[in-house]
Amino acid sequence: MFNGKAMRLKALEAGLVELTLDLQGSSVNKLDRPTLDELAEVVRLLGTRGHEIEGLLIASAKPAFVVGADITEFTAAFARPESEVADWIGYGQRLFSALERLPFPSVAAVNGLALGGGFELALAADFRVLAADARVGLPEVTLGLCPGWGGTVRLSRLIGAEAALDWMLAGKPQAAARALELGAVDRVVLAAELRDVALNLLRLAASGELSGAAERSRKQQPLGDSQERLAALRQRLGGKLDARYPAPAAILDAVIRHAGLPLDEALRVEVRTFGALAKSDVARALIGLFLGEQLVRKKARAWSGKAEPVRRSAVLGAGIMGGGVAFQSASSGVPIVMKDIRGEALELGLKTAGQLLDRQIDKGRLDAAGKQRVLDNIRPALDYAGFGEVDLVVEAVVENPRVKAAVLAEVEDQVAANAVLTSNTSTISIDLLARGLKRPEAFCGMHFFNPVQLMQLVEVIRGSRSSEATIARTVAYASAMGKTPIVVGDCPGFLVNRVLFPYFNGFNRLLRDGVDFERIDRVMEAFGWPMGPAYLADVVGIDTMVHADHVLQEGFPERMGHDGEPIMDALLASGALGQKNGRGFYEYTVDASGRRGKQPAAAARALIAGRVVEAVEVSDEEIVDRLMIPLCLEAVRCLEDGIVETPEEIDMGLLLGIGFPRFRGGALRYIDTQGLAVFAAKAEAHARHGGLYRLTEDFRARLAAGRGYF
The missing domain is CATH 1.10.1040.50 (N-(1-d-carboxylethyl)-l-norvaline Dehydrogenase; domain 2)
Structure with missing residues (x-):
């Protein structure tokens, strides 16, 4: 029936059709403008053949349903005048409304993630079936925006203004069980059963045993909340908001204002709210940071893709930084030798790691067996025994160039020829420290920030003689530890x-x-x-x-x-x-x-x-x-x-x-x-x-x- 670059439409059994989302050349489905244009074509096709179609199944061929809009399009789109931004977002909103108005029932089979525009697409369907491990949500607030394709309206009318605002103001993905409990979805099933259950639900709706019209009406009717209740909700939630971030207050205001309006008027409130937020300095900043984060991750993946893995590491110094590095490495599954010249320092390093693990147990993120597995990955040492087996060493001794240079020269003779040496220095020149090394090409900086377990950044400092392989392996190790590495040049203070x-x-x-x-x-x-x-x-x-x-x-x-x-x-x-x-x-x-x-x-x-x-x-x-x-x-x-x-x-x-x-x-x-x-x-x-x-x-x-x- 339709075969595009982002989706395909095919007939199933009598009267039923399936729209499969499958963006070519991408690991995920996202709603960029070409995808929306294809969806518009599909919706027009379905509308013209409505007399012969009895039901529509919407599913994904990717591991996730739809991760959202294509944020890379935002910068250029939001540079336009506010009225044109409203028209831009209104295009998707009108498209989802047209999908919702098709003269037959629809079911969205949601796997993986359905976030932002992806969840709004699912909300436009009459029924939603979620895989048990799926998560849904409207995270636009994290970009300084509000949902713009009907999310503020349809979600609030499905689960109530208060619950919908809790979701939208936090911006966090919600578990399938919670979505079912609140009424945002109709079924939650095992992932292996998702398509079959969704298809059976569609058959029931097509036969009239379930009323798609009733579900559609539930999303479109104004909320029944009194003005007093809405005013109390505004006061309770509004008092908790940070005035430096305009999006939460704008989302709250929009939901309160459109709660009692007919669907089309409510959607216009949402479009105007989105248009104003899209022109704000905060939205530009937060979108810029999102795109910056994607760039940094992409570059780290590129480095890691050409790196030899770090299977075992070592850290020299069991102080605050060295102990933190040992904890982080061991927690991420990379065994590490923690060496110090003082036994009491090693005991303190292990005690610190134990305390950090106990906090995770207290928060329900770890059990006693998990704690022991991490501790087993840290081997305290007073000498260099076993250093011949490590792939990367982090030197984390006192911030003194003479001491660091001496320690690095000493450990260089204890490790394999292909091992990488790094220095956790915050200011000392990498080229200066490399002068006394026999293999300066296998040396670079690896600057962690304190406290290691909380701070995400690692500066990977490239000396003038650091090889590509050395930088790649260090970036890969930082990434494996769950950190965000950024490669920087050697100069006093590096970047930060x-x-x-x-x-x-x-x-x-x-x-x-x-x-x-x-x-x-x-x-x-x-x-x-x-x-x-x-x-x-x-x-x-x-x-x-x-x-x-x-x-x-x-x-x-x-x-x-x-x-x-x-x-x-x-x-x-x-x-x-x-x-x-x-x-x-x-x-x-x-x-x-x-x-x-x-x-x-x-x-x-x-x-x-x-x-x-x-x-x-x-x-x-x-x-x-x-x-x-x-x-x-x-x-x-x-x-x-x-x-x-x-x-x-x-x-x-x-x-x-x-x-x-x-x-x-x-x-x-x-x-x-x-x-x-x-x-x-x-x-x-x-x-x-x-x-x-x-x-x-x-x-x-x-x-x-x-x-x-x-």
């Missing part, structure tokens, strides 16, 4: 720390201008950072911050030097280490019930007051600019210097490595959102603060040409 420390340089200058650190923290947390710079410095450790700052000053003295002694150096000299010893910018306490507390340290305030050069009145906006301009311009320089290949990788690195505010999309997206001209004007207004505020020639060329970074 190189970009972060200009931010702290700006912070130091604000302190010397008499701006209170507690106020700076409040302003930057309101801007979107998980913690302000003073609190972050305490969490990282004042000693660690000072060491890294010295490395960056030495590497980039023309920009990252300081006028006089930095405040953090003075704090460190006074004995303040931050949370490590309870004294930093803040003082840290633990009450009798074990609750942690912090308050500004009077000693820190007094120390800073004695180093104020000139008290200056600054606005909150100036605080933001004086911290963010240096950070953003260093990100620009990293791109220009080829430290990272793409803007997407820079922004993903900052998101995953230092918690850059997600709704702002990353440093380069933040520049684009303001506009290069606006950003340039701000930078030039602060040029007196030094080289970190100076625009690059490439930036000026982009500005003149009207080009952004995305």
Whole structure:
């Protein structure tokens, strides 16, 4: 009947037809524009032959039903005027409504995932049968959007406004059992029985034993909720929403507004809501991050595809980082040798791993047998016995170039000729550490972030002599551990720390201008950072911050030097280490019930007051600019210097490595959102603060040409 590039339509038994979704050249079904055009053709065909068709089965030939719309189309589509965006999303909405109005019943057989537009397609059918392991949902909120192909309307009318809002505001896929419990689907069956059960259900509907018209009407009738109930729902849910993300509030408002409207009017409310959200800066940022994540994963898969697998690894040093690496490797199924020169350090490393595993048991994610399997994958060692069998070594000793170089040279003689050596350094040059190695081509950096078990990013640092095979194997190992690796070039601070420390340089200058650190923290947390710079410095450790700052000053003295002694150096000299010893910018306490507390340290305030050069009145906006301009311009320089290949990788690195505010999309997206001209004007207004505020020639060329970074 129809055979396209994304779907095919064939006759089954008398009067029944099957639409099979099977996008050629793709591992998944997605609703890109060509697929929607084919669906429109199929729906027209079905409409013209409605007199001879008694029922439609919709199924997928892929492991998943439909994963959603093609998000790669969003950037160009959303660049159009809002009215054209509404027409663009309205096309799919009208198409699904036409499918829903066909003069015979329809059943969607949903396997795997049906997300976003894929679930909205299933909602347009009269009945839905789910495989027991399938999941459905409307995750558009995670992109700063609302469902736009009828999801806000049909789901709320199937399961009620409150349950539908719970789904849409969280954006999380829902298990089949929960979807059945709420009435979003009609049957849940074993995956092997999915097609047969769906087909039998279609036969019942076609014969009239089940009323497809009644199911259709249930999705189309206005909700019966009173205005008082809806107002209470708005108040209860609205109070929990983050105002920096407009999509949740817009979804809540749309559902409340269209609850009592006829179907067509309700759908128009949804289209207008989608159109407004699609033009928001937050949607652009979140969509950009989604596409950036896909790019980073694609590049990691490409590296891993040409890598020798890591079957056994080793970590040198059982400290916080080394122990975290051992835990992560063992948890992901790669056995690891954890070596240290002190037995008590090994005991502490194993104890730490046990505590992390106990937390997983407490959360129901692991049982005692699973814990033991992980611990069995960690072999503590005081010597190099067994190192000849490992494929990759992570050096995680103290952040001192001489110590690291000595340890690396020592272990190089203990491993096989094809083993890879890596250093978990946050700042030290890979080329510097490679000088004493016999096989520098088999060496690279592998920078984990603390705490290892929570932080997703791993910087894989390519030295000038690191081979492709070395980088590939290291990326593959990081991926196998469940991390997100990004390959970066060798320079002081690599990507994340190189970009972060200009931010702290700006912070130091604000302190010397008499701006209170507690106020700076409040302003930057309101801007979107998980913690302000003073609190972050305490969490990282004042000693660690000072060491890294010295490395960056030495590497980039023309920009990252300081006028006089930095405040953090003075704090460190006074004995303040931050949370490590309870004294930093803040003082840290633990009450009798074990609750942690912090308050500004009077000693820190007094120390800073004695180093104020000139008290200056600054606005909150100036605080933001004086911290963010240096950070953003260093990100620009990293791109220009080829430290990272793409803007997407820079922004993903900052998101995953230092918690850059997600709704702002990353440093380069933040520049684009303001506009290069606006950003340039701000930078030039602060040029007196030094080289970190100076625009690059490439930036000026982009500005003149009207080009952004995305």
